[in-house]
Amino acid sequence: MSKRSQFGRKERVFGYSIIIPYIAYTAIFWGYPFVWMLILAFTKWNFFSKPSFVWLDNFLKMFTDSVFLQIILNTLNFLAYLIPMILISSLLFALALKKVKFGRTFIMLSFLIANVSSGVAYSLLFSNLFAVNGPVNRIFDALFGVTIPWFSDPQLAIFSICLIITWKFIGYYGLILYAGLQQIPQSLYEAAELDGANGNVLFWKITLPLLNPSLVTVTVLAIMLTFGIFTEPYLITGGGPMQRTTTFMIYMYDTAFKRIDPSYATTIAIVTALLSYGLVTLIRKVFEREVSFV
Amino acid sequence: MKKQEIGAYIITFLLIFLAIVWIYPYIWLFISSFKPAEDIYTTFWPKSLTLDHYKFIFIMANRFERPFVRAFFNSLFISTTVTFSVIITSALVGYAISRIKFKAGRTLFNFTIWQMLFPGFMFMIPLFVLIRNFNWLNTYQALIVPSLTSAWGIFMFAQAFKTIPEDYVDAARMDGANDFWIIFRVMFPLAGSTASIVGLFTFIGIWDNFLWPLMVMKDYNKMPLSVLLASFNHEYASYIGPILAGSVIQTIPMVVIFLLLRRYFLQGISMSLR
Numbered sequence: 087m088s089k090r091s092q093f094g095r096k097e098r099v100f101g102y103s104i105i106i107p108y109i110a111y112t113a114i115f116w117g118y119p120f121v122w123m124l125i126l127a128f129t130k131w132n133f134f135s136k137p138s139f140v141w142l143d144n145f146l147k148m149f150t151d152s153v154f155l156q157i158i159l160n161t162l163n164f165l166a167y168l169i170p171m172i173l174i175s176s177l178l179f180a181l182a183l184k185k186v187k188f189g190r191t192f193i194m195l196s197f198l199i200a201n202v203s204s205g206v207a208y209s210l211l212f213s214n215l216f217a218v219n220g221p222v223n224r225i226f227d228a229l230f231g232v233t234i235p236w237f238s239d240p241q242l243a244i245f246s247i248c249l250i251i252t253w254k255f256i257g258y259y260g261l262i263l264y265a266g267l268q269q270i271p272q273s274l275y276e277a278a279e280l281d282g283a284n285g286n287v288l289f290w291k292i293t294l295p296l297l298n299p300s301l302v303t304v305t306v307l308a309i310m311l312t313f314g315i316f317t318e319p320y321l322i323t324g325g326g327p328m329q330r331t332t333t334f335m336i337y338m339y340d341t342a343f344k345r346i347d348p349s350y351a352t353t354i355a356i357v358t359a360l361l362s363y364g365l366v367t368l369i370r371k372v373f374e375r376e377v378s379f380v
Numbered sequence: 381m382k383k384q385e386i387g388a389y390i391i392t393f394l395l396i397f398l399a400i401v402w403i404y405p406y407i408w409l410f411i412s413s414f415k416p417a418e419d420i421y422t423t424f425w426p427k428s429l430t431l432d433h434y435k436f437i438f439i440m441a442n443r444f445e446r447p448f449v450r451a452f453f454n455s456l457f458i459s460t461t462v463t464f465s466v467i468i469t470s471a472l473v474g475y476a477i478s479r480i481k482f483k484a485g486r487t488l489f490n491f492t493i494w495q496m497l498f499p500g501f502m503f504m505i506p507l508f509v510l511i512r513n514f515n516w517l518n519t520y521q522a523l524i525v526p527s528l529t530s531a532w533g534i535f536m537f538a539q540a541f542k543t544i545p546e547d548y549v550d551a552a553r554m555d556g557a558n559d560f561w562i563i564f565r566v567m568f569p570l571a572g573s574t575a576s577i578v579g580l581f582t583f584i585g586i587w588d589n590f591l592w593p594l595m596v597m598k599d600y601n602k603m604p605l606s607v608l609l610a611s612f613n614h615e616y617a618s619y620i621g622p623i624l625a626g627s628v629i630q631t632i633p634m635v636v637i638f639l640l641l642r643r644y645f646l647q648g649i650s651m652s653l654r
Binding site for chain 2: 101199215257316339343352
């Protein structure tokens with residue numbers, strides 16, 4: 087008994103000796119920035135002078151900041167393309183992957199390799215591939231006699247960037263849905279087929295409702311992703327045309343380092359996080375269902 | 381029944397076709413980096429192959445003060461250091477908060493979960509302020525030290541260690557093993573897939589990181605490849621060949637590590653569901 091408790095003490099000492107350095111590290115590289123984040127949000131500062139307290143001015147400024155309001159619209163515009171594109175294509179991918187007869191590993195790897203690609207490399211790659219006189223437009227020109235201004239028309243630019251992001255994430259999200267599909271018991275389908283249900287009914291009454299947790303997961307991941315878009319528009323369109331592809335992250339970066347206003351930039355980051363968190367909560371409230379296989 | 385069979389084969393061929401479409405950009409990138417500049421946009425199959433773009437990257441670019449080779453090794457150094465540190469610290473802290481029964485451990489476990497709720501971009505400007513106060517701008521520390529631990533990695537290891545039966549630890553203790561031995565010789569091998577997942581995602585995340593190094597690194601000699609490539613593209617956009625060759629070099633390590641650890645990547649996806 088006494089040996090056991092002595093042993094527990096030794097163990098706790100070891101535990102503390104590990105977590106105390108970790109807590110010290112976290113206090114410096116997480117706690118200190120956390121405090122600075124709060125300070126910056128309520129002050130005015132230009133990196134050099136002493137921060138001056140301005141109450142809620144940074145937050146109030148957003149309501150009259152036309153660029154910020156434009157970015158909210160841009161983000162909604164991105165979401166309007168990206169969420170349906172990603173959900174439908176990765177669902178189709180997952181459903182098709184279940185039916186595949188051979189070559190499943192090759193298919194999965196090809197789609198996943200897009201996911202581990204480097205943001206900088208593929209942005210440069212696509213900006214060349216889809217350039218006005220680039221290879222893709224040459225194919226379109228030869229086949230249909232038209233060229234498409236992929237990145238110079240505002241709506242098309244948003245659509246093209248969404249296309250690239252879909253290219254990147256369909257494999258990853260598709261496999262999340264595929265794993266969800268695997269969890270639906272086959273017996274449910276067999277029972278429903280005995281009752282005379284056709285393929286359509288099976289999909290809408292069994293597959294889709296039971297896939298709800300995975301579908302919500304993918305939607306939530308895609309929303310958080312959309313609020314964090316930076317590399318693609320920064321390198322491909324530079325936020326243009328007419329600031330229509332400017333995202334929260336680009337604006338945060340520009341505000342901090344081009345307009346030398348880190349306090350407003352931090353406020354933008356906080357509000358961006360709150361908006362994304364709010365939208366995620368809303369989506370979960372509306373769409374999330376309890377699913378259990380009994 | 382027969383109709384379904386045919387349908388399944390059609391779907392298979394369609395998906396294999398799409399899989400090729402999906403890697404087509406990579407194929408185009410790879411082939412184009414060996415094509416003479418005037419052929420890059422016009423022909424798919426190269427009429428002649430050239431190593432000019434790679435020669436430019438490896439030799440000429442130094443004269444433009446864009447040391448690509450050095451940037452590649454900078455990236456490699458930064459990513460490997462961070463990856464090893466994250467794996468080791470995550471295993472240690474994960475062990476402490478999941479296997480040792482003490483109150484501080486449980487509190488820390490809840491804190492790491494809470495930490496994961498905050499997206500990284502919220503901390504970027506304040507962290508920049510901290511790095512600036514340390515006088516670490518334009519140093520390797522700025523790119524390495526803030527990423528040395530990971531709340532997500534700790535969480536992953538804690539979850540994995542929880543499932544290992546106590547008997548293993550007791551048996552090792554009987555044999556006189558100390559805590560470090562238990563963590564790295566007993567627990568760690570049993571959590572091999574977790575270690576690979578944490579390592580893979582950390583390496584890819586750091587290698588591909590763009591916004592943070594863009595903020596803290598202006599010194600061309602210490603830049604990671606991602607930022608150097610972007611800055612080169614910004615100033616010499618007409619050098620399409622070298623840009624594509626640089627993109628190939630930037631992509632290769634990620635593809636290699638992904639292909640090596642692909643089994644764990646798939647496990648990681650099903651794990652993220654729970």
